[in-house]
Amino acid sequence: MNGQDRRLPYDAQRVDTPLTRSAIFLVLEVVDEPTAIETVRSVLSSVADISKNVAFRDLTASFACTVGLGSVVWERVMRTERPRELHPFIPVAGDVHSAVSTPGDLFFHIRADRQDLCFEFERQLLAQFGSAVRVADETVGFRYFDVRDLLGFVDGTANPDGEELADATIVGDEDPGAAGGSYVVTQKYVHDMEAWHALTTEQQEQIMGRSKADNVELGGSTTTQKSHKSLATVKDEDGEHDILRDNMPFGSPAAGEYGTYFVGYSRRLWVTERMLERMFVGEPRGCHDRLLDFSRPVTGGVFFVPSMSALSRLAAA
Numbered sequence: 001m002n003g004q005d006r007r008l009p010y011d012a013q014r015v016d017t018p019l020t021r022s023a024i025f026l027v028l029e030v031v032d033e034p035t036a037i038e039t040v041r042s043v044l045s046s047v048a049d050i051s052k053n054v055a056f057r058d059l060t061a062s063f064a065c066t067v068g069l070g071s072v073v074w075e076r077v078m079r080t081e082r083p084r085e086l087h088p089f090i091p092v093a094g095d096v097h098s099a100v101s102t103p104g105d106l107f108f109h110i111r112a113d114r115q116d117l118c119f120e121f122e123r124q125l126l127a128q129f130g131s132a133v134r135v136a137d138e139t140v141g142f143r144y145f146d147v148r149d150l151l152g153f154v155d156g157t158a159n160p161d162g163e164e165l166a167d168a169t170i171v172g173d174e175d176p177g178a179a180g181g182s183y184v185v186t187q188k189y190v191h192d193m194e195a196w197h198a199l200t201t202e203q204q205e206q207i208m209g210r211s212k213a214d215n216v217e218l219g220g221s222t223t224t225q226k227s228h229k230s231l232a233t234v235k236d237e238d239g240e241h242d243i244l245r246d247n248m249p250f251g252s253p254a255a256g257e258y259g260t261y262f263v264g265y266s267r268r269l270w271v272t273e274r275m276l277e278r279m280f281v282g283e284p285r286g287c288h289d290r291l292l293d294f295s296r297p298v299t300g301g302v303f304f305v306p307s308m309s310a311l312s313r314l315a316a317a
């Protein structure tokens, strides 16, 4: 939602915004009051205007905000059929680790190269919502060195780009009512840094499937235990299915909190769901992603990011 050069088809929101230095991940619940839905419709129709106001304060700061809606409020807010695959986050229970589902009706992915712009947008947004929403989760993310997560690995390398990016993220004619939109899955992970640091670098690299210092892919494992990289790769007879990840570190050394906010945009929700199943249940079953022995998800949500024209139609109505 800003005026940068467009590469995405239809009039998609800016899910393709390049990684920024700062971000705020905001999950809201719509309260159960008679006027709340109308307020939400009105605010969503003006998100582009708030974005413009804030982005204009520094046009070099790559400000962008994408907004997604959960399945529970979709029909009441959008008054259109739900995108075909949209449903609440389905918890995944592996033998050892589980992916939890947590409440949330609206997701705002607010990003810029300046934290003050993200802050200002959130301030104006929440002022407009007033008492129509309550905050389920607010996470402030930051860029850590050369795009590393707090576990020390470069995160985001295998993301699709160019034409592949639109193909992997934007719904097309297969669901005409939802065309121009994207599914987004969010999970907030907290890390056990002490346990992670007790591993050798080689052990960490085997878990991730990439070398730590120079981010080079490691060869396939000779054991049945697959790396995070391999478990998160989904292939079938149509080839490899990518998603676009915008993970960001967050945390507070004073509070002993260290985490990664996982955000995955996709054209097909089932792809991200298959990745989660491979990670948590394991492939083969029981050989779960060892990253989960050190990283625990405390939230889980699924949202659909409608096209910009679908949002602006809310105002017309």
Ligand code: HEM
Pocket: 149, 151, 153, 154, 155, 156, 157, 158, 159, 187, 189, 208, 210, 228, 229, 230, 232, 233, 243, 245, 247, 260, 262, 264, 272, 275, 276, 291, 295
């Ligand atoms: C790859 C970190 C959770 C999907 C990677 C890489 C790192 C990483 C360092 C290798 C570099 C890269 O290609 O980006 C993490 C951390 C997570 C997390 C710290 C949370 C604690 C997830 C989740 C999913 C996922 C929940 C999907 C549901 C992927 C995919 C790749 C990847 C698709 C690329 C695989 C390929 O090489 O094709 N992740 N990840 N990750 N991750 Fe994650």
